[in-house]
Each structure stands twice: as structure tokens, then as C-alpha cells.
Amino acid sequence: DIVMTQSPDSLGVSLGERATINCRSSQSVLYNSNNLNYLTWFQQKPGQPPRLLFWWASDRESGVPDRFSGSGSGTNFTLTISSLQPEDVAVYYCQQYYKTPLTFGGGTRVDI
């Protein structure tokens, strides 16, 4: 199985400051034939299902504010919130879609 490791486990950030979440996969999730990283990011607030933020590691879902960005390739990925807003308090998960079983990172809790 591909193990997804997120760091840190939790993150306290002041309003307006940058939050950076890292995700590492135990093997590459870059599919060479199409040069796409099979890596998605989700945001989850209490009592809600996860919300898709990015697919292909860096393609932003519609409705996601542009203060969110996704980057990385191969085995190392980053989710950045450039200027944290109160509504960004949540747990963030990365997930690989490269091969089954699909696996998620352990989550990173972002607080103010």
C-alpha cells in the first residue's frame, strides 16, 4: 500500500498568516504516461464530509478561494493557505489515487 504521511499533525496560524501543510507518499504518484500526479487535497470541517480542494495535486476545484494553492510532484506535495481566514479552520487531508487501495494522509488540523 502507498503510505501517505502528512506534517505537521496540527498547525496554529495567526489570521492573515501563511499555513503550509506537507504530504509525502511512500512511492511516486506521478503517472509518467500523462505526467499527472494522482494526488488530491481535501478540507474537512466538523460534522461535514470532506470537500475537494485540488486534484492532480494543483488543479483548484471551482469555488475554492485562490489563497489556497497546491504544489509538488512525485512523492512530495504541499498545500498552502497564503493568508489564513477564520473559515479555513479545518482538518486537511491528502489522498493518492495512483493505485488501490486508495489511501489518505493522517490529516493536519489548522487552528488560529
Next chain:
Amino acid sequence: QVQLQESGPGLVKPSETLSLTCTVTGDSINSYNYHLTWIRQPAGKGLEWLGRIYPNGRATYNASLNNRVTISADTAKNQFSLELRSVTAADTAVYFCARTGKPPRDYAFNVWGQGILVTVSS
């Protein structure tokens, strides 16, 4: 707008079978080769992929479940279902159904149900 809704018992006895259904509205499950998926989340913990089924009936499961899981689809009812056999307290979780989108979101879960809490207890 497509919506997913889980339904089923909220309480299951140990050793019995957990059965849940996901009803899809706003789109036909066989209008595209969607990945119809079940994911669970124990309270306060992370997400675990249980398995998926394509509209043609081909299914893939997480081997960590030791062959206890079956996912099926009923295109006539626009539903897909989860069966988890021989449950224990460790299977207590919120169960989500989810679906991938059309390209370029064909490998991303862009639609989720609200989730249903299933407790395993006698």
C-alpha cells in the same frame, strides 16, 4: 446538482452484517464511468477507503477488510450499496459514499454524501 445520500441502520450488533445504501439524485450513475465509492471515518480519526464499484459492476476492495466487504450497484434505482460482514466494535464509524467526477475530475471525489454514523454494539 448531483447529490448523494446514505441510508441504513445506525446500530448493528457484533458479528452481524452492516448494510448501507447510497442514493444518487441529479445524475444517473451510469451516465459516465464514475468511481462509486465507500469511505469511513472513526470518530476523531482519519479516512479509510473501503472500496469502489464502476457502473458496469466491476468492484475493487481494500484488502485490509479481509474479504468482509461487498459493494454493489443498482442502476435502475440509481443506488449503490455496501455490505460489511462480521462486524466488530472497530467498524464503528461514520460511513460516507462518494463519487468521482468527469474529466478532469475523473480521479477525484468531488461529490460526497453527508455521512451516516454506524455503531456496532450489542
